[in-house]
Amino acid sequence: MHSDSTRAALAEIESILTDASFGRQVEMVLSCPDTDTYRAASSDGSVTFRREAVDGRYRYAVAGTTGLDPLADRSTARFDDHRTERASRFPARSDNTYPHGFDSIAQFFDGTHAPDAVVLHTAGHRFNEHLGQHGSLGVVQARGPFIAAGRGIRNLGPLDRSTRTVHVAPTIAALMGLNPHPHGVGADGEHRPDALLRRQDGDPEAAILSGDRAEHVVVFLLDGCNANLLHDVMSAGEAPNISALAERGTQYRHGLMASLPTATLANHTTAVTGAHPGHSGVLHNRWLDRGTGRTPDLLELDQMISAMRHLDPCVETIFQAIQRSRPGAFSTASFEFCDTGASFSSFGLLRDGHPPTLPEGRVSHLDADAAATSHAYRFMSGVDHTSAAHTIAAWERTEGNPLPALSWCSFALTDEAGHESGPHGEAARAAVRDTDGRIGDVVAAVERSGLIDRTAFFVIADHGMEQCDPTNDLLWNDALGEAAAPHLDLDGFIYLRR
Ligand SMILES: [Zn+2]
Numbered sequence: 001m002h003s004d005s006t007r008a009a010l011a012e013i014e015s016i017l018t019d020a021s022f023g024r025q026v027e028m029v030l031s032c033p034d035t036d037t038y039r040a041a042s043s044d045g046s047v048t049f050r051r052e053a054v055d056g057r058y059r060y061a062v063a064g065t066t067g068l069d070p071l072a073d074r075s076t077a078r079f080d081d082h083r084t085e086r087a088s089r090f091p092a093r094s095d096n097t098y099p100h101g102f103d104s105i106a107q108f109f110d111g112t113h114a115p116d117a118v119v120l121h122t123a124g125h126r127f128n129e130h131l132g133q134h135g136s137l138g139v140v141q142a143r144g145p146f147i148a149a150g151r152g153i154r155n156l157g158p159l160d161r162s163t164r165t166v167h168v169a170p171t172i173a174a175l176m177g178l179n180p181h182p183h184g185v186g187a188d189g190e191h192r193p194d195a196l197l198r199r200q201d202g203d204p205e206a207a208i209l210s211g212d213r214a215e216h217v218v219v220f221l222l223d224g225c226n227a228n229l230l231h232d233v234m235s236a237g238e239a240p241n242i243s244a245l246a247e248r249g250t251q252y253r254h255g256l257m258a259s260l261p262t263a264t265l266a267n268h269t270t271a272v273t274g275a276h277p278g279h280s281g282v283l284h285n286r287w288l289d290r291g292t293g294r295t296p297d298l299l300e301l302d303q304m305i306s307a308m309r310h311l312d313p314c315v316e317t318i319f320q321a322i323q324r325s326r327p328g329a330f331s332t333a334s335f336e337f338c339d340t341g342a343s344f345s346s347f348g349l350l351r352d353g354h355p356p357t358l359p360e361g362r363v364s365h366l367d368a369d370a371a372a373t374s375h376a377y378r379f380m381s382g383v384d385h386t387s388a389a390h391t392i393a394a395w396e397r398t399e400g401n402p403l404p405a406l407s408w409c410s411f412a413l414t415d416e417a418g419h420e421s422g423p424h425g426e427a428a429r430a431a432v433r434d435t436d437g438r439i440g441d442v443v444a445a446v447e448r449s450g451l452i453d454r455t456a457f458f459v460i461a462d463h464g465m466e467q468c469d470p471t472n473d474l475l476w477n478d479a480l481g482e483a484a485a486p487h488l489d490l491d492g493f494i495y496l497r498r
Contacts (some may be wrong), residue, residue, distance in 0.1 A: 009485030009496050017485055018043045018117055022476050027120040028070045030096055030188055032109035041071040042093055051106045053188035056259040060102035071101040076254045078139050078163040090124025090469045098137045104260040107276035110170035111283045113290050115493040124469035131422035132465045135263050136490035138145030144461025145227040148257035149249025151214040151456045157480045162254035165267050166202035169274035175456055177213040178325040198316030199275040208250045214456040218407045220439050225254035225461040233432045241440035245457050262463035265298045267308055273315050274339035281312035288495045296443035308340045317341045322405050329405040332394045335387040336410040346390050359384040365437030367430035380416040388438040395445040411435050418465035
């Protein structure tokens with residue numbers, strides 16, 4: 001329950017940010033005015049909604065609206081192909097949709113270090129040098145691809161469906177036949193006897209599971225890969241390796257919806273644990289630690305490589321869950337931040353003072369034009385080359401290791417290039433093609449092991465990527481700085497100074 005002064009401070013900040021002068025930049029301002037009560041306000045309307053737990057799940061009910069309800073449309077199907085998305089760039093609030101909006105907002109404010117208010121950028125707002133953006137609730141920024149194939153996965157082809165990042169780890173756990181956690185907790189924070197992970201906010205994606213158990217699973221996480229872009233590159237025949245997987249499996253055309261904030265550290269952790277960012281301990285890339293007053297910044301390399309020291313001890317990674325059910329099983333996390341419990345981790349090498357050497361001048365699958373114009377493209381291609389190499393080495397058992405039960409292979413170039421050119425730009429397209437080549441190399445290594453028939457594959461992203469409008473670059477920082485209420489603004493995370 002907020003004090004009167006806190007309510008007044010929040011109201012002032014909300015009023016500054018929802019002024020019509022920022023109508024094209026501020027999508028909405030989110031807050032949690034009371035226990036299990038949430039508010040989303042925009043320049044043309046607001047909604048207040050409440051949460052209650054019923055049979056282990058949360059249910060939401062609208063408590064009141066003014067003007068246009070900013071969360072009225074929560075469709076997962078809007079802008080569901082590349083052509084439509086391009087034709088509808090920079091959608092207004094009234095054209096945009098906010099998949100799982102109520103649940104995505106509510107989980108966020110469960111976080112111990114959640115701010116008092118969050119400002120979300122509009123779909124088209126350009127707030128830094130990048131032409132591609134993500135982080136908001138809108139469907140394009142939330143939507144990554146979801147493709148699964150191989151052992152234990154039904155061959156249903158492309159389906160007009162979507163799923164959520166929080167379902168990824170439970171799906172893998174079910175596919176591998178892992179044991180329920182004896183103290184498993186479900187979405188509402190209460191004991192859930194069939195939870196396959198210690199804190200399981202999601203559920204196994206039963207529609208794709210055939211009932212056969214996969215002995216091995218390989219996950220390719222393409223950071224920030226716009227699902228429609230990937231599907232378009234596949235349709236053009238330019239991603240033959242991912243297409244080959246999709247053809248023998250299931251592809252959700254409406255993709256994989258990230259939880260708020262639709263950002264990297266938060267949703268990598270959600271994908272690997274099955275816990276929302278508000279429950280995992282990794283709320284975002286940066287936040288204010290309300291206990292110490294420090295501001296972790298997990299995009300700084302030295303903090304990035306040990307980001308999982310923030311992982312809530314009541315959360316379990318899929319790597320730990322595999323260890324619990326299959327003691328001695330070997331697992332790999334190639335350039336994956338959320339690596340707790342993995343037998344091998346690329347970031348673990350860095351933590352131990354043995355940084356992997358990046359290839360110089362011998363990067364495979366490097367688009368010549370993109371590489372010629374961008375240092376960042378060349379650098380990230382080297383990182384991804386190394387990520388693929390680490391996964392391939394595990395499958396070739398170069399260290400005498402057992403074959404991996406789980407290989408989680410993360411790629412970063414798709415995010416880098418998506419930011420740089422926007423998801424409709426040439427660099428983003430080239431990044432998908434290059435990443436497809438690296439995926440082909442890993443699949444070939446699995447094939448050489450002779451166990452591809454016992455292996456399932458996933459192609460996912462941590463969040464989407466949306467093209468922004470270079471002319472829409474007004475910033476609200478100065479206006480917010482004049483608020484009477486003392487506060488800290490961390491990239492739109494607003495903490496009141498009490
Ligand atoms: Zn990311």
